[in-house]
Amino acid sequence: xxxxxxxxxxxxxxxxxxxxxxxxxxxxxxxxxxxxxxxxxxxxxxxxxxxxxxxxxxxxxxxxxxxxxxxxxxxxxxxxxxxxxxxxxxxxxxxxxxxxxxxxxxxxxxxxxxxxxxxxxxxxxxxxxxxxxx
Numbered sequence: 001x002x003x004x005x006x007x008x009x010x011x012x013x014x015x016x017x018x019x020x021x022x023x024x025x026x027x028x029x030x031x032x033x034x035x036x037x038x039x040x041x042x043x044x045x046x047x048x049x050x051x052x053x054x055x056x057x058x059x060x061x062x063x064x065x066x067x068x069x070x071x072x073x074x075x076x077x078x079x080x081x082x083x084x085x086x087x088x089x090x091x092x093x094x095x096x097x098x099x100x101x102x103x104x105x106x107x108x109x110x111x112x113x114x115x116x117x118x119x120x121x122x123x124x125x126x127x128x129x130x131x132x133x134x
């Protein structure tokens with residue numbers, strides 16, 4: 001357990017841990033109804049990253065969490081298997097660079113099935129009294 005805590009809070013993985021904390025706080029705000037899922041859709045376009053068709057919040061959250069999981073997991077293995085020293089730091093740096101790259105590739109494969117959950121033209125969930133009169 002302490003190895004995971006050390007991996008998540010040590011350099012450079014602390015940057016990923018803070019990012020995941022921000023993502024979790026955002027989704028808690030969405031769950032509480034303080035912000036909406038598409039709050040950032042006007043600010044950024046994930047199509048340039050090959051992740052279009054889903055809200056920006058989803059396109060940013062998925063790779064952030066995946067990078068954290070891969071990075072912390074690989075760092076925990078390095079803590080356990082590689083003795084402390086220069087080689088360990090070089091390998092940790094390689095993990096910090098490689099984890100987001102792997103996460104982005106995997107996210108591009110995971111998002112297409114999610115696109116149908118977020119249609120561009122959202123119809124009302126129920127008919128209004130005006131619709132019945134017409």
